[in-house]
Amino acid sequence: MAQLSPMMTQYLQIHEEVPDALLFFRLGDFYEMFFDDALKASRELEIALTGRDCGLEERAPMCGVPYHAAQNYITRLVEKGYKVAICEQMEDPKDAKGIVKRGIVRVISPGTISEGTLLESKKNNYLMSLYLENNRLGIASIDVSTGDFYVTEIEGKTPELWLSQLADEIGKMLPAEVILNPALFKQPQALELIEKKFGILASLYPEKYFNIKSCSERITTQFEVFSLGALDLEKRDHAIAAAGGLLGYIDETQRRALNHIKTIRYYKSRDFMVLDLSTRRNLELTETIRTLEKKGSLLWVLDKTVTAMGGRTLRRWLEAPLIKTANILERQGSVQEFYDHASRLPEFKTILTKVYDLERLCAKISFGTANPRDLLALKQSLGALPLINAFLASLKAEKLASLYDQDELLEDVWTLIEKAIDDNAPLVIKEGNVVKTGYNDEVDTYREASEKGQDWIRDLECREREKSGIKSLKIKYNRVFGYFLEVTKSYLDQVPEDYIRKQTLANAERYFTPELKAMENKILGAQEGLLRCETQVFQEIRETLLAEIQRIQKKATEVAELDAIYSLATVALQNHYVRPEISSEKSIDIKNGRHPVVEAFIGESHFIGNDCLLNDDDQQMMIITGPNMAGKSTFIRQVAVIVLMAQIGSFIPADAGTISVVDRIFTRVGASDDLASGQSTFMVEMTEVANILKNATDQSLVILDEIGRGTSTFDGISIAWAVVEHLWDKAAIGAKTLFATHYHELTELETLKPGIKNYSISLKETPDGVIFLRKIKPGSVDQSYGIEVAKLAGFPSPVTKRAQEILKHLEAGENTYRENLIVADPPILTERKASQLNFFEMAKGISPEEEAALGTIRDLNIDEMSPIEVMNVIYHLREKI
Known part of the structure; x- marks a missing residue:
């Protein structure tokens, strides 16, 4: 440092405040970067790398971007997962004596973006804070761009249990960035979950920022309350630490007022339907599995919202379905009132088109970045409030009217902007003609x-x-x-x-x-x-507007909810959905149900609807057999999707439906390796099934598609059979279950377990092949028609003909095994009997040490052991032997 020039010394001293960020150092009309920052930025931004004399023998690597175009470059870096610290000149260089004073004014990271192209208009951009102590987690999530702030706590007796719940919460909020206290940062499984499984930027935040006393003071000051009890946070120390630490992090990085963060909501996970990551992915709630795009997801079908606020609200509803019947019926009733006035919906849509994103406008006002056009957008939005008022009054819709405060139309705010801001005001203040003549x-x-x-x-x-x-x-x-x-x-x-x-x-x-x-x-x-x-x-x-932010935000919430309800009503009308009955009879009865996404692609007239009945008595579980591509997976998915739609208050794609509320929906669908963690397809499958068996209840809906296929046939059948029995057993779980399988042996369970029923997909055999009729019917099938599916997939004719020859030999059970590898007839399984070696029979005549090892193995309680415990036992046995 002693050899460096004064300016470079200043640069490095300031950089020490933000060692994990790229420092944009203001020098005149440019933001410059030096040393490692310059190397990274020049590579990521593809800009020229130069050098600057710095007092050392070698010139410091340097690159820079013009200050007026910096936003585009910053956006690109943040998109790649970098943090960017903005260092400005704090005084006019003309007035400076020596080195110009400089200081960091803001740190921009994926979770602290408040405006710009990285923000999706209909998706929240959450920053999450996690605080771990004694296997209990405080979780706080905030969207800096809107002011939405949520906090909760989860607990598990072991890391495995709380990690599972944490995955559910991260899957629900999908934060752009996560900060962790040191205790959690030291947990490699937590970092692997956040960074590898979700691909989220995770940062260590010092323990001092999670101090309960300072966090409590920070929260009460921010929300202007005397005690934490007013915020439902009293005696919730982990939630307090997470929320207070999050506020501290934002204050430290943004270095500006947070006046738009006016409310904090504490929630319990059991207040909503729990959806684990596998279920969200398999049901494709907000994005498709293959392309990760909105198009093709359930949200894509349901989202007809007009405003950005309404779009974010609908997404939140879909991510957290309701489980309280009264709340579901309340929202259903609101949808019904719009549904009953179908001819008036275009009129309401026209009114909503006048409304801008009030929530993010409030954030801009709070941060002092709102420009003249933003205030004109606010005025236009407030001008639509009386129109909404009049529209609801004309409908005489009680439930919709109850969502909207007709006495608060913010006329004073509208009048202020109308009198003060010129209707043709420019985007930038310095261009002039912003204030109306006659105002000042x-x-x-x-x-x-x-x-x-x-x-x-x-x-x-x-x-x-x-x-x-x-x-x-x-x-x-x-x-x-x-x-x-x-x-x-x-x-x-x-x-x-x-x-x-x-x-x-x-x-x-x-x-x-x-x-x-x-x-x-x-x-x-x-x-x-x-x-x-x-x-x-x-x-x-x-x-002046800053003092009215809370009133504006309240109105924004009301308009957003109306927009989301309008969207559900519009979709119901366009696609001929019906209002389901929410029942307490613990049954799911769907008449002629349809998959909303598949139907959106192929058209309602081409979709074959199917009934589904699940209850706690004679039809608790459906085992569904039939060929690939016949529609088994679509059917079981559509049942799960219909139940979920009903629990967000939506109408459903069916002729009629009676739905009992479920606490969770579990799915095990498809097959995929998890290469990042070294898990095979079968291991991924078994892990997901284990999660279901540990967490499902008699109030849950379980969707299983082809489990046990990743191992030998006999192992697979055994596992699938045991899983079915455990889910069926009311003393163990007793969940309503749909199980699609090619293991025809499982159809025997219908005669053994009351409440298990066999169903299959109808098809028609013709001389040219089979025709899938897509209709579910009672009974089972004993063929998979795999070769027919291969023909449909475009297999060459010689391959399918040879496959049919092989199939005939296998079914005939003839012993045609030859020593020659190139044979006309393939090897045949003459007996359906496992040929696995008996480990303990082989052990006769072994040494005392080996006999002791076998005794240890016999006594192991495998069901209660974790994989790492088993590995440790094997390691010690090997050492003894």
Whole structure:
């Protein structure tokens, strides 16, 4: 440091405040980066890498971006997962004595973005804080761009249990960034979950910021309450630590007021349907599995919202379905009132198109970044409130009216902006003409002086043209030379003697006169005064609006809910959905149900609907057999999706439906390796099934598609059979279950376990192959028709013919095994009997040490052991042997 130049010393000292960020260091009109930051930025942004003398023998690597274009570069870096610290000049270089004072004004990271192209309009951008102590977790999530703030606690006796719950919460909120206290940061499983499984930026945050006392003070100060009890946080120390630490992190990185964060909501996971990550993915709630796009997801079908706020609200509803019957019925009733006035919905949509994103406008006002156009957008949005009022009044819809405070229309806020801000105000204040004439006397005075000065300039130009006889003479202005008289070279012999040369051009000369210079000073003085005055008045207006943020946010919430309900009603009308009955009879009875997403692609007229009945008595479980591509997976998924839709208050794609509330939906669908963690397809499958067996209840809905296929046939059948029995057993779980399988052996369970019923997919065999009828019927099938599916997939004819020959031999059970590997007939399984070796039979005649090891193995309680415990036992046995 002693050898470095003063400016580079300053750079490194400031960088020490944010060691994990790229430092954008303001030097004149550029943000510069040096050393490692420059190497990273030049690579990521594909900009030139240069060097700068820094006092050392070697020049410091350097790269930079123009300050006026910095936002685009910052966005690209944040999108790649970097944090960017903005370091500004804190004083005018002209006034500086020595090195210009500089300081960090903001740290931008994936979770702290408040505006820009990285923000999706209909999706929240959460920053999450996690605080772990004694196997209990506090979880706080905030969207800085809207002010939404949620907090909860989870607990598990072991890390495995709380990690599972944490995965559910992360899957629900999908934060862009997570901060962790040291105790959690030291848990490798937690980091693997956050960074590898979810791909989220995770950062360590010092323990001192999670101190309960300071966190409590931070929360009560932020929300202006006397005690934490007013926020439902009393005696919730982990939630307090997470929420207080999160506020501290935002304050430290944003370094500006958080006036738009006015509410904090404590929730319990049991207040909503629990959906684990596997279920969210398999049901494709908000994005598809393959493309990770919204199109093709359930949200894509349901989202007909007009406003960004409504879109975010609907997404939150879908991520956290209701489980209290009264709440479901309340929302259903609101949807029904819109549904009953179908002809009026286009009118309501037209009104909503006038409403901008009020929540994010509030954030801009709070951060002091709202520009004149933002205030005009706010005015237009508030202007729509009386129209919404009148519309709801004309419907005479009680439930919808109860969501909307008809006495609070924010007329005073609308009037302020209407009187103060010019309707044609520019995007940037310094362009002028922001404040309306008549609103502020000082602004009017400066504006009049500026406008009269322009009139004087025009008069002077006419007089000088007539006096000199120079027809091309013009008075012009630029920021460098001010006002000047410009004369083309063909008229230079006519220039009056009192003109003073100012600048020579290729084709003209520029002059000024004492009179023009005097007026220039007056005009520029008026323009500077006008800009200064308009800026001050605009800031005062913004401060006034800041005091009204909570009122605006409340109205934004009301409009957002109306928009989300409008969306559900619109989808129901367009797609002929029906209102389901929410029952307490513990049954799911769907008549002619349809999958909403598949139907959206192929059309309602082409979709074959199916019934589904599940109850606690004679049909607790359906085992569904049938060929691939016949529709088994679509059927079981659509049942889960319909139940979920019913529990967000939506109508459902069916002719009729009676739905009993479920506490959780579990799915085990499809097959995929988890290469990042070294897990095979079968291991992933078994892990997901284990999660279901540990957490499902008699109030749950379980969807299983082809479990046990990743191992030998006999192992797979055994596992599948045992899983079915355990789910069926009311003493163990007793969950309502749909099980699609190719293991036809499982159909025997119908005769063994009351409440298990066999179903299959109808098909029609023809000389040219099979036709899938897509209809579920009672009974089972004993064929999979795999070769027929291969034909449909486009297999070459010789391959499918050879497959049919092989199948005939296998079914015939003939012993045609040959030593020659290239045979006309394939090897045959003559007996359906496992040929696995008996480990303990082989052990006769072994040493005492080996006999002791086998005894240890016999006594192991495998069901109660974790994989790592088993590995440790094996390691010690190997050492003994």
